[in-house]
Amino acid sequence: MAILQTKNLSKVYNPDTVPVHALRDVSITIDKGEFTSIVGPSGSGKTTLLNMLGGLDKPTSGSVWVNGEEITSMKESKLIDFRLHNIGFVFQHYNLIPVFTAHENVSFIMLLQNRSKKEIRERADDLLEQVGLGDRKNARPVQMSGGQQQRVAVARALASEPKFILADEPTANLDSTSAMNLLDIMNKMNREQNVTFVFSTHDQRVIDRARRVITMVDGAIHKDEYRDVEETAEN
Amino acid sequence: MKILAAIAWRNIWRNPARSGVLIAAIVAGLWAGISVSSLSNGLIVQRFNNLIEQDLTHLQIHHPEYLSEREPWMVVRNTDSIFRLLDNDERVRSFSGRVLSDGIIQSPVTSTGVQIIGIDILNEPRTTNFHLNLKDGEYLDSDLPNPILIGERLAQKLQMEIGNRVVLMFQDIDNDLASAAFHISGLFSTSSRVYDERNVFVRAEHLNELISGDAIIHEIAVILYDAAEADSLTAELNRTFDGIMAETWYELSPELRYMSDFGDSVTFYVMVVIMIALAFGILNTMLMAIFERMRELGMMIAIGMSKARVFMLIMLESVILTLTAAAGGMILAWLSVRYMESNGVDLTVFGGDSLLEFGFDPLIYPFILMSDYFAVTLLVIFTAILAAIYPSIKALRLNPGDVIRE
Numbered sequence: 143m144a145i146l147q148t149k150n151l152s153k154v155y156n157p158d159t160v161p162v163h164a165l166r167d168v169s170i171t172i173d174k175g176e177f178t179s180i181v182g183p184s185g186s187g188k189t190t191l192l193n194m195l196g197g198l199d200k201p202t203s204g205s206v207w208v209n210g211e212e213i214t215s216m217k218e219s220k221l222i223d224f225r226l227h228n229i230g231f232v233f234q235h236y237n238l239i240p241v242f243t244a245h246e247n248v249s250f251i252m253l254l255q256n257r258s259k260k261e262i263r264e265r266a267d268d269l270l271e272q273v274g275l276g277d278r279k280n281a282r283p284v285q286m287s288g289g290q291q292q293r294v295a296v297a298r299a300l301a302s303e304p305k306f307i308l309a310d311e312p313t314a315n316l317d318s319t320s321a322m323n324l325l326d327i328m329n330k331m332n333r334e335q336n337v338t339f340v341f342s343t344h345d346q347r348v349i350d351r352a353r354r355v356i357t358m359v360d361g362a363i364h365k366d367e368y369r370d371v372e373e374t375a376e377n
Numbered sequence: 378m379k380i381l382a383a384i385a386w387r388n389i390w391r392n393p394a395r396s397g398v399l400i401a402a403i404v405a406g407l408w409a410g411i412s413v414s415s416l417s418n419g420l421i422v423q424r425f426n427n428l429i430e431q432d433l434t435h436l437q438i439h440h441p442e443y444l445s446e447r448e449p450w451m452v453v454r455n456t457d458s459i460f461r462l463l464d465n466d467e468r469v470r471s472f473s474g475r476v477l478s479d480g481i482i483q484s485p486v487t488s489t490g491v492q493i494i495g496i497d498i499l500n501e502p503r504t505t506n507f508h509l510n511l512k513d514g515e516y517l518d519s520d521l522p523n524p525i526l527i528g529e530r531l532a533q534k535l536q537m538e539i540g541n542r543v544v545l546m547f548q549d550i551d552n553d554l555a556s557a558a559f560h561i562s563g564l565f566s567t568s569s570r571v572y573d574e575r576n577v578f579v580r581a582e583h584l585n586e587l588i589s590g591d592a593i594i595h596e597i598a599v600i601l602y603d604a605a606e607a608d609s610l611t612a613e614l615n616r617t618f619d620g621i622m623a624e625t626w627y628e629l630s631p632e633l634r635y636m637s638d639f640g641d642s643v644t645f646y647v648m649v650v651i652m653i654a655l656a657f658g659i660l661n662t663m664l665m666a667i668f669e670r671m672r673e674l675g676m677m678i679a680i681g682m683s684k685a686r687v688f689m690l691i692m693l694e695s696v697i698l699t700l701t702a703a704a705g706g707m708i709l710a711w712l713s714v715r716y717m718e719s720n721g722v723d724l725t726v727f728g729g730d731s732l733l734e735f736g737f738d739p740l741i742y743p744f745i746l747m748s749d750y751f752a753v754t755l756l757v758i759f760t761a762i763l764a765a766i767y768p769s770i771k772a773l774r775l776n777p778g779d780v781i782r783e
Contacts (some may be wrong), residue, residue: 169482193778196679196778198679198776198777198778199776199778218684219683219684221679221683222678222682222683223681223683225679226680226681226682227681228679231676231679231680233676235672237672237673237676239384239673239677240673241384241387241388241391242384242387250380251680251681253380253682254680254681254682254686302593302681368509
C-alpha cells in the first residue's frame with residue numbers, strides 16, 4: 143500500500159537569476175513498511191527530495207501525496223499540523239531541545255498533540271526503553287553522547303506515531319559502533335512494528351541495511367533497486 | 378501554554394550571564410525610576426499640602442476685584458450670611474476670615490514691604506496649620522500689646538528679636554496712611570523663604586481698628602473635608618451671594634494645579650523614558666537568543682509546532698524575563714521607598730537648601746502609590762511585548778528546511 147508518493151516532482155532554486163535544478167521530474171512510490179535509502183553524491187538532490195517528502199519545502203512543479211492526501215498544495219498552518227500527526231523526522235545534527243531531558247524531548251511532540259499526561263509519560267518511557275535509554279531518561283542532551291542523542295531523536299520521531307519517518311543523514315555524525323547500534327534499533331522497529339523509514343545517506347553502513355536503494359544523480363532518479371538484506375547478528 | 382512557559386523559563390537561563398546582565402539593568406532601571414518618582418511625588422505633594430494647609434485652603438471668598446486691585450475698601454459683604462451657610466454645610470471642615478493689607482514694616486535698622494494678614498486667632502488654627510510653623514516665642518494670644526508674628530529671615534533682615542517693637546505702615550479704608558507699633562511675639566519659618574520675608578501676622582481685630590474701626594473681612598479661607606468638593610461649593614457660593622467672588626485653590630493658584638497634575642503623571646513619564654532605554658536591551662537579548670537557536674526553532678516547526686506557538690514562546694521568554702527582573706526591581710524600590718518614607722531624604726546635603734527659595738521643603742518624604750506599582754507592571758509587560766515583536770517575527774519567517782540543514 144503506497145504511503146508516500148511523488149508525481150513529476152521538480153525543484154528549481156533561483157529560477158530568475160542562476161537556475162539550479164535540484165530535482166528533475168522525480169516520481170517515486172514508497173509503501174508501508176519499507177526501509178529505503180536515498181543515496182547519491184553531494185548535490186544530487188537527496189536532501190531536497192527528503193524536504194519535499196516531509197513538506198518542509200515546496201516544489202516548483204509536481205506533487206507529493208502522503209497516505210492519499212496531497213500535501214504540496216496545503217496551507218502552511220495545515221501542513222505543520224499534518225507533519226505533527228503524520229511524519230517523523232530524524233535530523234543529522236539530532237536537533238534535540240537542549241534545555242529538556244531525554245524524556246521531555248520525547249514527550250514534547252506528544253504534548254503538541256495534546257495527549258493525556260499519563261499516555262505521554264508511559265509512551266515516552268516505553269520508547270526510551272526501546273532505544274536502550276531507559277536509564278538515561280533524565281539526562282540532558284549535553285550529558286549524552288552523539289549516538290545516545292540520535293537514539294532519543296528516533297524515539298521522538300516515533301512518539302507521534304507517524305505514518306513514516308524521514309531520516310536525513312542520521313549516522314553522519316556518529317562513530318561506527320553508535321551508527322550500527324542506531325541502525326539495529328531502526329531495523330528492529332521496521333521489522334517488528336512495520337515502521338516505514340526513508341533515509342537520505344551516503345553512509346555505506348546504512349545503504350547495506352536498506353531493502354530498497356534509490357540512487358539520485360543531478361536531481362533525477364538514476365537507479366531504484368530492491369534488495370534482499372541479511373539480518374544483523376543481533377537479529 | 379504551561380509547556381511553552383516551561384521552555385521559555387529554561388531558555389532564559391540557557392545563558393545566565395546574558396540574562397543576568399539584562400535583569401540587573403532592568404532591576405537598576407526600575408529601582409532608580411521608582412525612587413526618583415517617589416522623591417518627586419514627595420516634593421510636589423509636600424509643596425501642595427504646605428500651600429493648601431498653611432495658607433491657600435481649598436477655596437477663598439473675596440470682593441470680586443480685591444485680588445486684582447487690592448484696595449482696602451474692597452471687603453466681603455454679607456459675611457454673616459456666608460458664615461451661616463458655611464457653618465451649616467457638611468462639606469466644610471472649617472473657615473476663617475482674614476483682614477489683609479499691603480504695607481511696610483519698619484525697624485530702627487531698615488524697612489521692607491510686606492503683606493499684613495490679620496487673622497482670627499480662634500478659627501485660623503482650625504482652618505490652616507500655619508501655627509505649626511511657629512519656631513520661637515508665642516502665638517498671637519500673647520500678652521504683649523499688639524502682638525505680631527514675623528518670619529525668622531525677616532527678623533534677621535530687620536535685626537529684630539522677640540519682644541522688640543516694629544512699626545507697620547499701611548493704607549486705611551479711606552486711603553489715608555495709617556501706622557502703629559507692634560511687638561514681635563513669635564517667629565515662624567515655613568518651607569518658603571519668600572513667604573517668610575513677605576508676610577506678617579497680626580490679630581484681625583487689631584488691624585481692623587487701624588484700617589476701618591469696623592470688623593471688616595477681605596478674605597474668607599475655607600478648608601473642606603474633600604478637596605474635590607471645592608468646585609461645587611464655589612459655584613454654590615457664587616450663585617447664592619452677589620458681590621463676592623469665590624474661587625477654588627486651582628483658580629487662585631494655577632501653577633499649583635499644573636504642579637499637581639505633573640505630580641500625578643511624573644511616575645509615568647520617568648518610567649516611559651527608562652522603559653524605552655530598556656526596550657533596546659530586551660530587543661538585543663531576544664534577537665541574540667533567536668539567532669543562536671535558529672536550527673532549534675526550525676526543528677520545532679518541522680516536527681509540528683505551530684508558528685503561533687513559536688511566536689508565543691518568544692513572547693513568553695521576553696515577558697517572563699522582564700517580569701522576573703521587574704519583580705526584583707520593584708521589591709528593591711519598595712524597600713527603598715519604605716525606608717525613605719519613614720526617615721525622609723534630607724536634600725540639604727546636596728545643596729538642597731536652595732529649594733527653600735522656591736518654597737519646597739528640603740526634607741522630602743518620598744512615597745509611591747500602589748496604583749503606580751500596578752501601572753509600572755503594565756508598562757513593563759507592554760515594553761517586553763513590544764521589544765519581542767521583531768524577534769518573534771524573525772522566528773516566524775524561518776524556513777525549517779533551510780535552517781535545519783545549515
